Amino acid sequence: MLEQEARSVENSGDTGSPTTTQLEGIRQKVFMDRYSLKDPDGNALEFYPEQLWQRVARGIAAVEQTDEKRAEWEKLFYEALTNFQFVPGGRILAGVGTGHQVTYYNCFVIPSPEDSRQGILDNLKVMTEIMARGGGVGINLSTLRPRGSYIKTVNGTASGPCSWAQLYSVATGDVIQQGGCFGPAERIATDRGLIPAAELADRLDRSEAIQAQTHKGFRPFTSVFRNGIKDLYEVETSRGYRVRVTMDHKMGVLRNGEVVTIPLRELEEGDEILLLVGEGTHNEMPLLPLNTSEYVRSKMSTTLNEKVTLPTHMTPELAYFLGYVYGDGYVIRGKKVTWADDKGLSLVVANNQPEAQERLISTIRDLFALEPVVSPGDGACTVIRVYSRVLIEWLKENGILKQKANAVRVPEVIFRSPSSVVGSFIAGYFEADGCDRGHKGGYGIDSISLDMLKDMQLLLLANGIVSHIHTQDRSAQGWQTIYRLIVTGAQFKARFSTFAKSFKDQQRIGYRSHRVSYPMEAWKQLAIPGRYYQGLFDSTKERVSHYALTRVRERVQAAGGVEMVERLDALLGTLPDAIVSITPLGPSEVYDFEVDEVHLLAGGGLYTSNSRREH
Numbered sequence: 001m002l003e004q005e006a007r008s009v010e011n012s013g014d015t016g017s018p019t020t021t022q023l024e025g026i027r028q029k030v031f032m033d034r035y036s037l038k039d040p041d042g043n044a045l046e047f048y049p050e051q052l053w054q055r056v057a058r059g060i061a062a063v064e065q066t067d068e069k070r071a072e073w074e075k076l077f078y079e080a081l082t083n084f085q086f087v088p089g090g091r092i093l094a095g096v097g098t099g100h101q102v103t104y105y106n107c108f109v110i111p112s113p114e115d116s117r118q119g120i121l122d123n124l125k126v127m128t129e130i131m132a133r134g135g136g137v138g139i140n141l142s143t144l145r146p147r148g149s150y151i152k153t154v155n156g157t158a159s160g161p162c163s164w165a166q167l168y169s170v171a172t173g174d175v176i177q178q179g180g181c182f183g184p185a186e187r188i189a190t191d192r193g194l195i196p197a198a199e200l201a202d203r204l205d206r207s208e209a210i211q212a213q214t215h216k217g218f219r220p221f222t223s224v225f226r227n228g229i230k231d232l233y234e235v236e237t238s239r240g241y242r243v244r245v246t247m248d249h250k251m252g253v254l255r256n257g258e259v260v261t262i263p264l265r266e267l268e269e270g271d272e273i274l275l276l277v278g279e280g281t282h283n284e285m286p287l288l289p290l291n292t293s294e295y296v297r298s299k300m301s302t303t304l305n306e307k308v309t310l311p312t313h314m315t316p317e318l319a320y321f322l323g324y325v326y327g328d329g330y331v332i333r334g335k336k337v338t339w340a341d342d343k344g345l346s347l348v349v350a351n352n353q354p355e356a357q358e359r360l361i362s363t364i365r366d367l368f369a370l371e372p373v374v375s376p377g378d379g380a381c382t383v384i385r386v387y388s389r390v391l392i393e394w395l396k397e398n399g400i401l402k403q404k405a406n407a408v409r410v411p412e413v414i415f416r417s418p419s420s421v422v423g424s425f426i427a428g429y430f431e432a433d434g435c436d437r438g439h440k441g442g443y444g445i446d447s448i449s450l451d452m453l454k455d456m457q458l459l460l461l462a463n464g465i466v467s468h469i470h471t472q473d474r475s476a477q478g479w480q481t482i483y484r485l486i487v488t489g490a491q492f493k494a495r496f497s498t499f500a501k502s503f504k505d506q507q508r509i510g511y512r513s514h515r516v517s518y519p520m521e522a523w524k525q526l527a528i529p530g531r532y533y534q535g536l537f538d539s540t541k542e543r544v545s546h547y548a549l550t551r552v553r554e555r556v557q558a559a560g561g562v563e564m565v566e567r568l569d570a571l572l573g574t575l576p577d578a579i580v581s582i583t584p585l586g587p588s589e590v591y592d593f594e595v596d597e598v599h600l601l602a603g604g605g606l607y608t609s610n611s612r613r614e615h
Contacts, residue, residue, distance in 0.1 A: 019050075020049075020050050021048055021049045021050060022048070023048075023049070024293075025293055031049070031052075032044055032047075034090065034094060034202060035052055035090070035093045035094050035206070036052065037051075037052070037055060037097075037098060037206075037207075038206060038207060038208050038209070039209075049084075053078055053081040053082060054078060055097035056077070056081060056088070056092065057073075057074045057075075057077035057078035057081060058070075058074050058097050059096035059097025059098075060073070060074075060077050060096060060097075061073035061074040061077055062097075089104070091205065092104045094202070094206045095206075098206075098207055107135065107136045107137075108130050108135050108138070109138045109139075109140075110126050110127060110137060110138075110139060111123075112139065112140045112141065112142065112143040113139070113141065113143060113144065114143070115143055115144050120164055120167070123139065124167070124168065127139065127168070131225070135226075136226060136227075136228055139168065141161040141164065141165055141168075144161040147161075147162070181225075181227045181230055181246045181248075181590030181591060181592045182197040182243075182244070182245055182590060182603045183197065183244035183245070183585075183588050183589075183590060184196065184197055184198035184588065184589050184590070184591065185197070185198070185244070186243060186245070186603040186604055187603065187604060188593070188601060188603050189212065189213035189276060189462050189603075189605070190210050190211060190212055190213060190281075191211045191213070191218050191281055192281065192285065192416060193281055193416035194415045194416075194458060194459070194462055195210075195415075195416070197593075197603065200591075201224045201226060201591050201593075204221050204593070212598075212601040212602075212610075213278045213279065213462065213602055214276070214573075214595065214598040214601065214602075215259065215276060215277075215569075215573030215574050215600070215607070216570060216573070216597075216598050217279070219595050219597050219598050220596045221593050221594065221595055221596070223593065223594035224591070224592075224593055224594075225591065225592045225594075226589075226590075227590045227591065228590065229587050229588065229589055229590070230246045230587065230588070230590045231246065231247070231584065231585075231586065231587055231588075232244045232245065232246060232584075232586065232587070232590070233245065233246070233247060233264065233582055233583060233584055234581075234582070234585055235273070235579060236579070236580055236581045237273065237275075237578060237579060237606070238468070238577055238578045238579075238580050239275075239466070239467065239468035239469070239577050240454065240457060240468055240469035241275060241457065241458075241461070241604060241605045242454070242604055242606075243603050243604030243606040243608070244585060244588075244604070245264060245603070245608065246264070246590060247263070247264050247265040248263050248264070249263065249264050249608055249609070250262060250263050250264075250608060251263075251264055251267060251273045251274075251606065251607075251608050252273060252274035252276075252574065252600060252606070252607035252608055252609070253267075253576075254272070254518065254519065254522050254574070254576060256521060257521060257524065257571070258525065259570070259574060259600070259607070261608065261609035264582070267579060267582075268579070268582070269579050269580060269581060270579065271578065272519075272576040272577065272578050272579075273578075273579060273606060273607075274574040274577070274606070274607040275461060275466065275574060275576075275577050275602075275606060275607065276573065276574060276605065276606070276607040277466060277572065277573055277575055278461060278462040278463060278602070279463075280419035280422075280462060280463040280464065281418050281419050281422075281462075284418075287314055287315060287417070287418065287421065288313060288314045288413050288416055289313055290310075290312060290313060290394075290413075291398055292312065293397055295389070295393055295394075307369070308368050308369060308370060308388050308394075309367065309368055309369040310368070310390070310391075310394050314413050314414075314421055316421050316424035317363055317366070317367065317424070318363075319414065319417070319421045319422070319425040320363070320424040320427055320428040320431075321360065321363045321364070321367065321428060322411065322428065323424065323425040323426060323430075323431070323432070324347060324356075324360060324428040324429065324431055324432045325402050325428075326402050326408055326428075326432075326452075327428065327429040327430075327431070327432025327433035327434075328347060328348050328432035328433055329345055329346060329347040329348070329402060329432070330345070330346055330402070330405075331345060331346075331392070331401065332344035332346050334389075342392045342396075342401075343387060343388075343389055344386055344387035344388060344391075344392065345386050345391075346384070346385045347383070347384045347432075348377055348382075348384075349381060349382050349383075350380060351380045351382055352380070353431070356431050357374075357384070361374065364384070364386050368386070368388070368391055370387075370388055370391070372384050372385060373385040373387070400413060405447075405448055406448050407449065407451075408447070408449045408451075408452045409449070409452055409455055410455035410456060414459070419499070422459050422463065423463070423499040423500045424500075426456055426459065426460070426499070427500035427501050427502045429445065429456070430443070431502050433445055433446050433447060434502070437486075441488075442486050442487050442488035442489075442493060443486070443487040443493060443496055444486050444487075445484065445485040446482055446483070446484050447482070447483055448480045448481065448482055448483070449483075450483050453469055453483050453484075453485040454469070456485060457469060457485055457605075458604065458605050460487070460496070460499075461605045462602075462605070463495075463499055464495055464499075465487060465492050465496050466487075466489070466516055466546075467485050467486060467487045467492070468485075468486055468488075469484065470483070470484045471483055488516075489516045489545075491547050491550050492546075516545060516547070516575065517544060517545045517546060517576075518543065518544055518545075518546070518549070518575075518576060519542065519543060520539065520541060520543060522544075522571060523544045523549070524539075526567050526571065528552065528556065528564055528567075528568075532552050532555045532556050532559070532561075533548070533552050533555075536548045536552060546575060549568060549571065549572055550572065552568065553565060553569070553572065556568065574607055592610065593610055594610050595610045
C-alpha cells in the first residue's frame with residue numbers, strides 16, 4: 001500500500017538522500033501508525049520512507065564484523081529498499097534497527113527435536129525464546145520414537161510423542177501464555193484510549209509507550225503475545241458489559257476483599273466478576289489530527305459552499321457537534337436527473353433548548369465558516385441545516401459521517417481521544433437523544449442501535465462512570481426495539497454531570513443506587529474503624545454501596561488516613577457485576593499482554609489477568 005501514489009519532494013531533513021518520498025492520505029496514516037519509529041512517549045521520529053529505509057538498512061547490516069563491512073552492506077541494503085524496489089514484511093519494517101528484542105517474523109518452524117530427553121528440552125528452550133518475543137512456533141514431533149518402543153539405556157519402553165506433546169502444551173499454555181487471550185477487536189483500556197487488541201499488539205511491537213489502566217493507576221505494558229487461533233466466548237454481564245476471551249482467560253473477582261483471578265471455565269452465570277472503573281485518558285495527550293485531502297468535484301455535483309474551513313484536529317467543540325449529529329441529525333441527499341449524492345446535514349433541536357440551538361449555530365459558523373439555514377420544524381422544534389459537499393466528503397474521509405440510525409457507532413477517532421473530547425461527544429449525543437429522568441431515574445440516553453450505546457457505555461466506564469442498558473421490545477406494536485443507557489447512583493450521576501456537560505442536565509444528583517454495591521466481606525477486610533462509617537450504612541447487611549464507600553473515603557481522607565485511603569481506592573477502582581451469559585463464538589486469532597507490577601488489565605470494561613504472572 002505504501003508504494004502506491006507516492007511522490008518525491010525536495011529533502012527537508014537529514015535522510016542522506018537528495019529527495020524524500022511524500023506519502024499521502026491513507027498511505028501516510030499507515031506509515032505513521034504502523035512503521036514509523038517512535039520515542040518513549042510515542043512521538044514520531046520518522047516522517048519519510050527514506051528514514052525508515054536507512055534504519056532498516058543499518059539494522060540489517062549491524063551483524064557484519066567490521067565498520068567497513070557494515071557501511072558497505074548498509075549502502076547496498078538501502079539501495080535495494082529505495083523507491084519500494086524491495087518491500088520486506090511489516091514486522092521487519094517496524095522492528096529492525098529499533099534496539100528492541102522482538103522477532104521480525106510472525107511464524108517459525110524449528111527443527112524437530114532429537115529423540116532424547118536432552119534433545120526435547122533443548123527444543124523447548126528454542127521454542128520458549130521465540131514465543132517470548134512475540135513469534136508463533138510450529139514443531140514436528142514425528143522424530144520421537146513411538147509409544148512402547150524399547151529403550152535400552154533404562155530397560156523400559158517409550159511413552160510416545162503424545163505424552164511429550166503435553167509438555168509442549170504446558171509450556172505454551174501455562175509458562176508462556178498462561179492460557180488466557182483476548183479476541184482481536186477487544187478494546188483494551190489504556191492511557192491512549194480504548195484500543196483493539198490486535199492494533200495494540202502492533203503498536204507495542206513498534207515500541208510505543210502505552211500504559212494499561214489498572215485499579216492502581218496506569219502501568220506500562222511489558223510484553224505482547226500472539227497466541228494463534230483459539231475458541232472465543234462472549235461473556236456478558238447484568239449491566240450489559242461484554243468481553244470476548246478464551247475459556248482459560250482469568251477473570252477478576254473479589255475474594256475476602258482482594259482482587260484475584262479465576263479462569264472463565266470455572267465461572268458460570270450468576271457469578272460476579274469485576275468491572276474496572278477507569279480514570280480516563282490524560283487530557284494533556286495531543287488532539288488527534290484529521291485528514292484534509294483536496295476536494296475533487298464531480299461534473300454533476302453542486303458547487304454550493306465549496307469555500308469551507310475544515311478542522312485539522314478532533315477538538316471538544318467538533319466532538320460536541322458530531323455527538324448531536326449522531327443523536328438527532330441526518331445526512332441530506334441531493335438529486336439531479338443523472339446525479340445523486342450526499343450534500344449536507346440536518347439537525348432537529350427542540351424549541352425548549354434555545355441554548356443548544358445557539359451553540360450548534362455558532363459551532364457551524366466557527367468550525368466550518370458556513371452559514372446554517374434555520375427554519376421551523378414539525379411540532380415544537382427547529383431545523384438547522386448546513387449544505388456543503390466539501391464538508392460531507394471531509395466527514396467521510398475521516399470516518400465521522402453518521403451512518404444509518406440502526407447501524408450507527410461511535411466514530412473510531414473518539415475512542416482514541418482525550419477525555420475532554422470523549423465527554424463532549426457524549427454531551428452532544430445526550431443533548432439530542434438523552435434525558436434527565438429525575439432523582440431516582442438517573443440520566444438516560446436512547447437509541448435503536450444497541451452497538452452505539454455499548455460503545456458509549458464502554459467510554460463512560462473508562463472515565464469512571466458506571467451505567468446499565470435497558471431494552472424495550474416494541475415488536476408487538478410493529479416498531480423497532482429501543483435501548484436506553486442509564487446512569488444512576490449519586491456519585492456516578494455527579495461524575496456524568498461534570499464529564500458530559502449538557503443544557504439538559506438538571507443536576508438532580510441526590511439519590512444513591514443500591515444496585516451498585518460490593519459484598520460486605522470486601523468491606524470487612526479493609527479493617528476500617530467504626531467511627532468512619534457510623535451513620536453511612538449498616539455493617540450487618542449483606543452488601544455495601546459504592547456511594548457509601550466513597551463517603552467513608554472522604555471521612556478517612558479528612559482524618560489523614562493515607563494507608564486506609566489507598567485500600568479504599570483499590571476497592572473503589574473495581575465494581576462487581578454478575579455474569580448473565582457465556583456464549584461460544586468459534587475460533588479466532590487471539591492476543592494477550594503483560595502489564596508491569598499489577599499484572600491486570602481491562603478488556604471490554606471487564607477486569608482480567610494478563611499473561612504470565614499475576615499481581
